[in-house]
Amino acid sequence: PGAEGQAEFSRAGIGGFFQERPMLKNPFLEDALLQGYLRRHLPSEAVYSDLHVFGERLVREVDGWGRECEVTPPRLVTYDPWGCRVDRIVTSPAWQRMKDLSAQEGLVAIGYERSYGEWSRVYQMCKLYLYSPSSGLYTCPLAMTDGAAKVIQSLGVSWPVADAFSRLTSRDPEHFWTSGQWMTERRGGSDVGNGTETVALPQSDGTYRLSGFKWFTSATDADMTLTLARVTDVDGQTTSGSRGLSMFYAAVRDEQGMVQGIEVQRLKDKLGTRQMPTAELLLDGLPAHRLSEEGRGVACIANMLTVSRIHNSVSAVAGMRRVLQLARDYATRRSAFGKLLRDHPLHMQTLARMEVETRGAFLLVMEVCRLIGREETGHASQLETHLLRLLTPVAKLYTGKQAIAVISEGLESFGGQGYIEDTGLPAMLRDAQVLSIWEGTTNVLSLDVLRCVSRSSGLVLQAYFTHTQSLLAAASLPSLSVAVRSVDSALSGLREFLQAAALKPPGFMELAARDLAYSLARIYMGALLIDHASWEGASQSDAYAALRWCEQDLCAVVSKAAIGSYNMKTPPLDAALVYE
Ligand code: UCC
Ligand code: FAD
CATH class of the missing domain: 2.40.110.20 (Butyryl-CoA Dehydrogenase, subunit A; domain 2)
Incomplete structure (x- = not known):
């Protein structure tokens, strides 16, 4: 400043430092658990290659379309210029491209072609899991499309919906319907x-x-x-x-x-x-x-609810995974207090905790996909049919809440940038918030868990206990024994709780419903993490994740019951507290 000949006021320099942005890399190659899960259960070269190529496409073009959908929201045109009522919903060109892509990539079709037999649903849902955070919410119409196809197939594909079914499950963009x-x-x-x-x-x-x-x-x-x-x-x-x-x-x-x-x-x-x-x-x-x-009507549309609730769970875990992928990349680019974020142990602990949540959620959601795949191909035992009925609402309600918490934490890991609209990060949190509302709120799905328990005369719970025990029984790694003991003791606590609950007055279980659903989720996720870590191809991190998961209170319903949370005296006290 002040150099001779220069204007007294000139444009200020803005400095030379610019923070590198977090980079989206191929989400398939970036996902160790997804790859491990597929190597274990669906070791198909064709599936691997399809997901690999799709992952590249997501990074190269589709993620940008997703952003375009966000910044070019739909609008309603009620009248044409000549005053005629038209009620046209105008969507962005990117939204239309998403529809074509969904058909071409078989995002609904894979579940009905069943080229991989009972594992076709897992394949389809893995692909949707990669797609979801880049999809500009196109996964929403796909969920309902899949649900409608499921309903029509369950009823028997005939007139007047045979044509509709062929369109919902088509790979031809010209033919495809949502x-x-x-x-x-x-x-x-x-x-x-x-x-x-x-x-x-x-x-x-x-x-x-x-x-x-x-x-x-x-x-x-x-x-x-x-x-x-x-x-x-x-x-x-x-x-x-x-x-x-x-x-x-x-x-x-x-x-x-x-x-x-x-x-x-x-x-x-x-x-x-x-x-x-x-x-x-x-x-x-x-x-x-x-x-x-x-x-x-309700019983008939329930098949649609099952499928769209599974999609909801897939989107929830996909959102968690995406924010983590970006956060861990950012931690290699951003420095604070003289070193990269990745070198701050407390920052790594924060991301590791998010990772544990995401892994538990992933395995639970894939378990539900595995079960529906078995049911649809006629391979499911009675036990598996019961498990599918129970775990569908459990997975939806639990992962919906997890996604909001994990993505919120994820935003904080970018500091102030996590709050800045055009980074695209805030939209992830806004979109996650709906996951616990639509397709049945947390409470309504907790009551659905009670419904399926009572309508099956407890058989769904028996299936749950039997299968969880069998997962634990197969875990032989000594390093996992602490985790196995935690899940085992949580299961015993749950069993005792349920026995005692049978003698309680009506209303007790309603008050316990949400905590019960959470307990069912946490215990089962623990068993699945242990099971996955016991697989011969598992990594040390798989075992570490299982141990970390099982450190928490897995069966909150027991501790809450012990302090009288479901006592019949609490409803008036709760109401008085709320309205004081
Ligand atoms: O929100 C919506 C779309 C959003 C966009 C989609 C995004 C998807 C994810 C994308 C990710 C990006 S659509 C609206 C969704 N609405 C709901 O979810 C409704 C929530 N409310 C419930 O779920 C309630 O529990 C009701 C509506 C099901 C309760 O109805 P009822 O009639 O009072 O219940 P009943 O009488 O207990 O059940 C009637 C019958 C019974 O069969 P039967 O008579 O044979 O015993 C039940 O067993 O329906 C059966 N049923 C079920 N069956 C009820 N729920 C189920 C179920 N979940 N599974 C199987
Ligand atoms: P309410 O039923 O009024 O619930 C209000 C509160 O009361 C909730 O917290 C709920 O958990 C609680 N509650 C209700 N009953 C009980 C109970 N028995 N015990 C304890 N707590 C209870 N619907 C469609 O049909 N099709 C769609 O395409 C669709 N798209 C949507 C898109 C968005 C963005 C949103 C936000 C919603 C959409 N919905 C759609 C609606 C959605 O499914 C409902 O909003 C949801 O099921 C909740 O119903 P409600 O809004 O009537 O809430």
């Missing part, structure tokens, strides 16, 4: 049985016309949907409650691509998932076909 899942109405998304006001008016040709208001409909650019409504009788009356609900199939658009019998009221203004349209829909005589028996 599906919606319209359940939630203004009175309730959890309590669908009491919340559904939509009515279905029978037509003389056997079809129906649906009228009602769907309060949340995601990826509403879908081609078709499955939805719930109450059939009216000749007097225009309907049956109330869940027993009055039937499940319907409807094509969303006509040949010209215009919505038919639908008014899009508005798009939701959301915390996250902004890449994807979520609309409020007025159904105004939507033509539809009833697929379920009358009154069996």
Whole structure:
């Protein structure tokens, strides 16, 4: 400054240092546990190569499209320039590319082609796990599409949905369709049985016309949907409650691509998932076909819930994995107090704890995928069918919460940059927040766990105990014995808790439901980590992860019961505390 001839005020120098950004590398090659899991269970050169190549594609092009979806959110065009009502949802070109890619890569199709028999679901879900954090939330329509295909297949693929099934499971982008899942109405998304006001008016040709208001409909650019409504009788009356609900199939658009019998009221203004349209829909005589028996709508759509809850769990663990991959890369590029972050033991401890969470979640989610694959190919034993029923809500509710916590911690590992919008990091946290809400909230799924226990007369729990014990029995590494003892003792505690609970007044288990579900998750994850670490190809880190996982309180339901948390005196005290 002040050099002769220079203006008194000149542009300030901004310094020469620029922080290197965290780099996304091939997420398949970066994932030791994923590779180990596949080497152990699905050692196929073709699968390895497909995931490797797909991982490259994600880094090279798809991740950028995902970002494009985020910064070019969908918008609703209600009228055309000449005043005609069009209700067109305009999505970004990147969103459309995601649809084509999903078909080409077989992201739904793999689960139905079954080229790898009972392991086809694991293969499909591994691919979705790699894709999810780069997908611009396209995994949401894929989840519902997969769920719809599952429902149609379970009912028997015939008219009027045979064409739809072939489209949902197609690899041809021109032919490929996505599906919606319209359940939630203004009175309730959890309590669908009491919340559904939509009515279905029978037509003389056997079809129906649906009228009602769907309060949340995601990826509403879908081609078709499955939805719930109450059939009216000749007097225009309907049956109330869940027993009055039937499940319907409807094509969303006509040949010209215009919505038919639908008014899009508005798009939701959301915390996250902004890449994807979520609309409020007025159904105004939507033509539809009833697929379920009358009154069996909830039971029939439950297959869709199972599949989309599994997708939710896959997305949860994928989000955790992605933030970790970026965080560990950043730790090799960022210095503080004279050394790289990776050389600060406390920073490494923080990332290691996130890694342990992610590994436990990954193994639990893959276990559910393995089970559904066995069920769909006719290989599942009765025990495995029970396990699938129990572990689906357990995995969804537990990993949804884990993802929010781990990704939040992950953002902090970038310091202030983790809070800066155009790094792309905050969107990860915003998108994670929904994972514990849609597809059943944590509490509602905890109650679903109780439902499946009671409807099976306890057989699902028996299956759980038997299988967890068998995983422990096969673990022979002396270095794992502390972990085995922890899981074993947590299992005994759980068993005693359940025996005692049987004698408690009604209401006790409802208060214990969330802690019970968490306990089931933690114990099972412990057993899976031990099992994986006992495999001959496992690494030392696999064993270390198992030991670390099992250091925590695996069975919180026991300690909480001991301090009277589920005592019938607590509900009024809780309410008084909340409303003081
Ligand atoms: O949120 C949504 C889409 C978001 C986008 C998708 C993203 C996916 C992930 C992508 C990642 C990026 S769609 C809306 C989702 N809505 C829910 O999840 C609803 C939550 N509420 C429940 O789950 C409730 O528990 C209800 C609605 C199922 C409760 O209904 P009911 O009718 O009161 O329950 P009932 O009477 O107990 O069950 C009726 C029948 C029974 O069969 P039967 O009569 O044969 O005994 C139950 O056993 O349904 C059966 N059932 C089930 N079966 C109920 N739940 C299940 C289940 N989970 N599995 C099997
Ligand atoms: P409520 O049922 O009102 O729940 C409010 C609170 O009460 C929750 O914390 C819940 O856990 C708790 N609660 C409820 N019942 C109980 C109980 N018995 N015991 C203890 N606690 C209880 N729905 C669709 O059908 N299709 C979609 O495509 C779709 N997309 C969505 C997209 C986004 C971004 C979001 C946020 C939601 C979407 N939903 C969709 C709706 C979603 O599934 C519901 O919001 C969810 O199931 C919860 O229902 P609700 O909003 O009515 O909450």
